[in-house]
Amino acid sequence: MKQSKIMKRIVSTEYLLSSVLIALLFVYTGYDWWWLFIIYPLIDISAFGYLQNSRAGALTYNLGHSMVGPTILIALYIFSGIDWSLFIGLAWLFHIFVDRALGYGLKHTEGFHHTHLGKVGKAKTAKRKK
Numbered sequence: 001m002k003q004s005k006i007m008k009r010i011v012s013t014e015y016l017l018s019s020v021l022i023a024l025l026f027v028y029t030g031y032d033w034w035w036l037f038i039i040y041p042l043i044d045i046s047a048f049g050y051l052q053n054s055r056a057g058a059l060t061y062n063l064g065h066s067m068v069g070p071t072i073l074i075a076l077y078i079f080s081g082i083d084w085s086l087f088i089g090l091a092w093l094f095h096i097f098v099d100r101a102l103g104y105g106l107k108h109t110e111g112f113h114h115t116h117l118g119k120v121g122k123a124k125t126a127k128r129k130k
Helices: 003-028 034-051 054-065 068-080 083-101 122-129
Strands: none
Touching (some): 003 083
16 A cells, blocks of 8 residues: 555544544434434535525635634633533534545646645546546
């Protein structure tokens, strides 16, 4: 196995383990596990910028898939005790970690299939055919 494939597998495993940890923390704090699956697709609304163009899509997608937002919400909970911010922050982090475990990273403006973790989807299979 090539060195880059090993590194990608390590990174993917790290994100998978992180998503499991976040899910356990979510349940441990008293939230019902099934909320993670209800909220999961809602975060992908951030991809609708791609309906305009790749630049807008990358911007909106990255806003929804950056760890900055959930980190702020979890910090808000720590410093103020606002329960909904922990609920949303953990569910949002779960989504991000699962996506990253699957290889979907932050997007470049070249298009949806170009991420900071490498190419995904059609771009990845097109690269193999060359």
